[in-house]
Amino acid sequence: MTVESTAAARKPRRSSGTKRAGAKTASQPKASEPQLVQLLTPEGERVKNDEYDGFVADITPESLRGLYRDMVLTRRFDAEATSLQRQGELGLWASLLGQEAAQIGSGRALRDDDYVFPTYREHGVAWCRGVDPTNLLGMFRGVNHGGWDPKTNNFHLYTIVIGSQTLHAAGYAMGVAKDGADSAVIAYFGDGASSQGDVAEAFTFSAVYNAPVVFFCQNNQWAISEPTEKQMRVPLYQRAQGFGFPGVRVDGNDVLACLAVTRAALERARTGQGPMLVEAFTYRMGAHTTSDDPTKYRADEEREAWEAKDPILRLRAYLERESAADEAFFAALEKESEALGRRVREAVRAMPDPDHMAIFDHVYADGHALVDEERAQFAAYEASFSDSGAGAVEEGK
Template sequence: MTVDSTAGAGKAPRAAKKAAPRTRAKAKAPRTATTAAAPELVQLLTPEGERVEHPDYSIDLSPQELRGLYRDMVLTRRFDGEAAALQRQGELGLWASLLGQEAAQIGSGRALRDDDYVFPTYREHGVAWCRGVDPLNLLGMFRGVNHGGWDPNQNNFHLYTIVIGSQTLHATGYAMGAQMDGTDSAVIAYFGDGASSQGDVNEAFTFAAVYNAPVIFFCQNNQWAISEPTEKQTRVPLYQRAAGFGFPGVRVDGNDVLAVMAVTRAALERARTGQGPMLIEAFTYRMGAHTTSDDPTRYRHDDEREAWALKDPISRLRTYLADNGLADEEFLADIDAESDRMAKRVREGVRNMPDPETLAIFDNVYADGHALVDEERAAFAEYQASFADAAAGEGH
């Protein structure tokens, strides 16, 4: 389906639907539609929950798989909301919410094979869920008790990367190594629209293209690089940048979990068969703040957020499931109950996280130790001991 990527930024989707009524030969059957608008946006499920077809990308999922995608998005959103609440309660130092981006993350995450490798930023909580990382483990770094609470090699999911864009270089190098090893696994690197302006990302594009690396660059364009809108970052749609580096790019409706999965699957297969990298721009929206230290009301209007709320990724899939008899009230209630149980476990787990040993910060800096680190550890230990000595002195 070819649609205007800016549709819905002004008018609500349902109003647009009424203005241009259409007939269908068969109720609930997918349709194919085109317009003259550009740039193209791959879409398989409209904001109203209607299945459509695209000439280049398709997907055929069982009712169980569709319900699984719904469950993934609902549980991910509940976890994300719980983490934001914990930060407001002083239990976490910071939190980067994915609210509104669930389809982009779940759709791409579920398209991966177990032997594929993921390089995330700090917001890929939904992808982490798909890779089997316990949600509670994501919170240790934000509570300040560890540097990442999971083994990257166990889940083929790298630790969160705070440095903007650097993970794209790591992903490209890893993909080049996998290529030399002769495996057919692929690599995916996540980043945001703001990171696309970073030098590291553009260097990664160059290396990936020249070496034909099996890496997918997955850009979640949520419209705002903190307080800077996308139009202040680029003169062309982000996916079109790929052409300048010598590989294809595609823009997909990032709030459509089916389209995201279809496009990501195709890109991964392309990489596996030696056709090189691809850029996916998931056109979505950041419904909340950049992080809990940000105030989005200072730089964007409520009507923009309200327009995007009508394109909610969870609501459109729920509508599709209900309209086609693929999910009943009992199923929906069970998912809500599961969400409540997970939220309770996360709350209790965060508050019971043990504080690390203070000197552990010096461990694992170098594989074989280092004289300077040893000196710093000794100095810090002496500094710590001085407080105990002072307290003992006051006791006398």
């Protein structure tokens, strides 16, 4: 099976009697038609855009192949992680299937000195920041609390608490401005998180303090089982206006458009013009996480319509149309993706179990009497199992 067909291969079926949750009703007001920045159509044809073309003027055929490689390998890693969870090797996994263009496009727009605050789904951005894919899996296997040093790649640890990373990003960006640095900060979150109070507070502080931060929202249409029409009455990017900074909606399945728009937003932040909201209009092809069953709340027809806009197939069509890649390139990349899958499998299964007592380490910098007491109680509890086992063996003799 090719990497590009991964999405098509995963088509969970829904019974014909299931009604899509959150259908629009006649009483809901219609929002004005939103703008959408697009440089590549779903058919892989180049579209001219006077405002953003200049931000991808340096893109060469080699650059395009690099973006394609990034998306293919990210999807392969994600598929392997999903399979590992189904095999009991991971406790949970949040797939990015369908969102590769949004993450790779924005991730490749960053400079080394920019700082990233992700959620728990930014596997493609992590790839762009040089974080080894296997390091993303330790937390989901339960062997660590995050397998990388944020300072090494300017990529913060994954954040599970919905929306809280936007406040972290706002505060960090305010510090960047105070230090007089010319770098930028980017915060990733989803359409569901945009309804959190933390996000509104982050918008407020960033606007008031003119913080150099880009808020990058991947609107994948579903906050678990709630559609966007149950979350907001206006296009998401228009919310920025109420906080005093601009917003823009970009085709989240168009890697070139995501690259251009994010570059523009980051440049704006670096030059002292303050925050900006980027809404990447995309789609979550798979489940919210591996504990979710999307067939219970969305229609097959909706998913199939978005699969026709697959970001990887779109860029491949453009590469072939422009003769920027040949079959040898695609074949070599397929082999590379399979090698990545094997490396991820082997690395996960080789991860050592953590020291059970380590849970008590580093809770407080200087120790704490209550933690010491809890450590002793847990040690006695664990010892009771080895004692009972030894007793059972003795009785068996």
